[in-house]
Amino acid sequence: MKMPSLAVIARFWFPVLALVVPLALIVVVTGQFGGLSLQRTVIEMLISIVIVVGLYVFVGNSGIISFGHATFMAIAAYASAWQTCCEMLKPITMSGLPHFLRDQSIPLLPSAIVSVLLAGAAAFLTGLVIMRLTGLAASISTLAVLFILNVVYSNWDSVTMGSASIVGLPTYVTAWLALICAVLAIVVAYLYQISAFGLAIRATREDEVAAAASGISLYWSRLIAFTLSGFLVGLGGVLQAHYLGTVSINNFFLSFTFLALAMLIVGGMGSLAGAVVGVVVITAMVDIFRRLEGGISIGGQQWSLPAGTQELIIAGFMLLILVFRKDGIMAGREIGLPQRPQRDKGLING
Amino acid sequence: MANIVQVLVDAIALGSLYALVALAIGLVFGVMRLVNFAQADYITIGAYALVVPTASVTPPLLLGALPAALMIGGVLSVVVVLALLTERVAFRPLRNSNPSTLLISSFAVSYFLQNLVMLIHTGRPKSVGIGQSLANAVEIGGVRVPGVQLLTMGVTAGLLVALVLFLKKTPLGIQMRAAAENFQMARLLGMPANRVIALAFAISGLLSGVVSLLLTIQTGTLDLRMGLMPVVYGFFATVIGGMGSLPGAALGGFLVGVASVLLQTYLPTDLRPFRDAGVFALVILILLVRPQGLIVTSAAKERV
Structure with missing residues (x-):
């Protein structure tokens, strides 16, 4: 077999590079010149990319909206908290933990890996049940999953501290670590969507009946995507927990789900580029309006937007996108090199 | 014995x-395949219309101060106008989109309305006393x-009967059922789409x-999320009843309500907080x- 030429490799990886390089630039530039609050916003954006790309792996490829992915984030975040948080307080505040967790801390890397695996396993088990359903019923059932987890974790006081926050997780997430994880998520999502599994599930998105008639199993293709996306949002959950240093079940509920979905929809849920662009756009909007709500001075006069404006504007913006550009900013396209002239096509295939 | 009867009544x-x-959700789903999250905010806003927007925990009454008949009429018309408005502004432009897009847009409408209420009435729960004699x-x-x-x-029994009569006996009701059965075909046969959906x-x-x-x-309280749990239960009711079936929606609603009360009554005390999780499972x-x-x-x- 001939080694593919550099041009072919470049063409293959271009959609990924077109996303990753600007993100790296943002990290470098804000790291050098940005203020502290801007740097924090960038880290939050990168974590959101991990989460929304994870969400995209299922929602974008299958076309089925999921309201349940915050569940897997929460599972991973809490798992990581149980393993690494506050060794002195754990026996008192979380007395219901099994004693290998209660009486010791587990090193960071293994604990992160275990947490992500747990999220993936939870997604797999949930998917085993829910992927049997057709589109809308599946969407509503993911909502049921979200509520089940929320009810259980907010009342399981001896293990999760109920709806109180677990405080004091080690905060080791830096901009570079967040960037590495975002790149990892993007690469995984890209390789998945161009793999045979990815093509199969995208076919089911376009036409369930034709795909099924071509021998694609709706159930298995969706289950694979759901599980993979569970791993990725789990990674996002671990990152968020160790960036904020606190875990609270209320952060993994409807408001969060709305924001993640808004990011995906605004960018365009049909492509990986859409997921990433959506995160960047919505993060920027949220940041700008938060600052305006906090108050700015123009010409010596202090004025601010009333609290809650930011949420109204994000929701309104999302509706406008849905009405006037329903496939989102990227409209389902990846960022690719322009097509080669016709005569080269034979060479690529050969 | 009386105890069991009491539980059954609950x-x-x-x-x-x-x-x-569930019927409210099912009706709209029938004609336009929209699972409407904003239904939760219809309920919330209807309740908030009873009071004057202030930051106070015990706000003065607005519609709630009117005599009963006017108050009921006022609240109902506020919610009806709100429902028509969301249909016109948010859902009509999306009518030809797929159900997933509609679902997402209703999620956005709901988030919008919820934050609007928060902006106007602030986020703290309030208490309001209407119809205390009924308690x-x-x-x-x-x-x-x-x-x-x-x-x-x-009221439920009355509304169910009225709804059945409307759907079976009046021309508009028959058109609505036709639209739920096959929207395209009904339209070709002259069903006025805008009017029926509205x-x-x-x-x-x-x-x-x-x-x-x-x-x-x-409950005597107003809360931003007061509509959420009933509507989530309503969603699950329509799904287990069979999406698109109105009798199914009503049946599903009764089932989840009964299951919820039975779990509340017969679960051991330690497990009672997990009741909702039990119903959803x-x-x-x-x-x-x-x-x-x-x-x-x-x-x-979907038809092929």
């Missing part, structure tokens, strides 16, 4: 409430039943208004056995 009263919500228990054959539960059951929204607004009044009388279990829901309609599966 169960049926809660089931009636959820059945009303008194009535004694029937040795069982004490709160008046509001009797009211809920009576009517579905109006009726669902009406039902939501009734629910917000009943809820407020029952039950929903998923029912779906495992009958993925299409209890009553399967032709609308449940």
Whole structure:
């Protein structure tokens, strides 16, 4: 077999590079010149990319909206908290933990890996049940999953501290670590969507009946995507927990789900580029309006937007996108090199 | 014995409430394949219309200060107008989109409305006293039943009968059923699409208004998320009842309401806080056995 030429490799990886390089630039530039609050916003954006790309792996490829992915984030975040948080307080505040967790801390890397695996396993088990359903019923059932987890974790006081926050997780997430994880998520999502599994599930998105008639199993293709996306949002959950240093079940509920979905929809849920662009756009909007709500001075006069404006504007913006550009900013396209002239096509295939 | 009767009354009263919500959701789903999250905010806004927007925890009454008939009429018309407005502004431009897009857009509308209420009324829960006389228990054959539960059951029964008569006997009702059966075909045969869809929204607004009044009388509090749990229960009711089937929606509503009360009563005390999780797990279990829901309609599966 001939080694593919550099041009072919470049063409293959271009959609990924077109996303990753600007993100790296943002990290470098804000790291050098940005203020502290801007740097924090960038880290939050990168974590959101991990989460929304994870969400995209299922929602974008299958076309089925999921309201349940915050569940897997929460599972991973809490798992990581149980393993690494506050060794002195754990026996008192979380007395219901099994004693290998209660009486010791587990090193960071293994604990992160275990947490992500747990999220993936939870997604797999949930998917085993829910992927049997057709589109809308599946969407509503993911909502049921979200509520089940929320009810259980907010009342399981001896293990999760109920709806109180677990405080004091080690905060080791830096901009570079967040960037590495975002790149990892993007690469995984890209390789998945161009793999045979990815093509199969995208076919089911376009036409369930034709795909099924071509021998694609709706159930298995969706289950694979759901599980993979569970791993990725789990990674996002671990990152968020160790960036904020606190875990609270209320952060993994409807408001969060709305924001993640808004990011995906605004960018365009049909492509990986859409997921990433959506995160960047919505993060920027949220940041700008938060600052305006906090108050700015123009010409010596202090004025601010009333609290809650930011949420109204994000929701309104999302509706406008849905009405006037329903496939989102990227409209389902990846960022690719322009097509080669016709005569080269034979060479690529050969 | 009286105890069991009491539990049954509770169960049926809660089931009636959820059945009303499920019908409101089911009607709109029937004509435009929209699972409407904003239904939760119809209920919330209907209730908030009772009071003057202030930051106070015990706000002065607005619509709630009117005589009963005017108050009921006022709240119902606020919610109906709101439902029609969301239909016109947000959902009509999206009418030809796929159900997933509609679902997401209703999620956005709901988030918008919820934050709008927060902006106007602030986020703190408020207390409001309307219809307090209804909270008194009535004694029937040795069982004490709160008046509001009797009211809920009576109103639900009345509305169910009215709805059935409307759908079966009036031209618009028949058109609505035709639209739910096959929208394209009904349209070709002269069904006025805009009017029928608007009517579905109006009726669902009406039902939501009734629910917000009943809820407020029952709890005496206003909360930003007061509409959320009934509507989530309503969603699950329509899904287990069979999407697109109105009898299924009502049946599903009764089922989840009854299941909720039974779990609340018979679960060990330690496990009671997990009641909702139990009901939702039950929903998923029912779906495992009958993925299409209890009553399967032709609308449940896309035509090829």
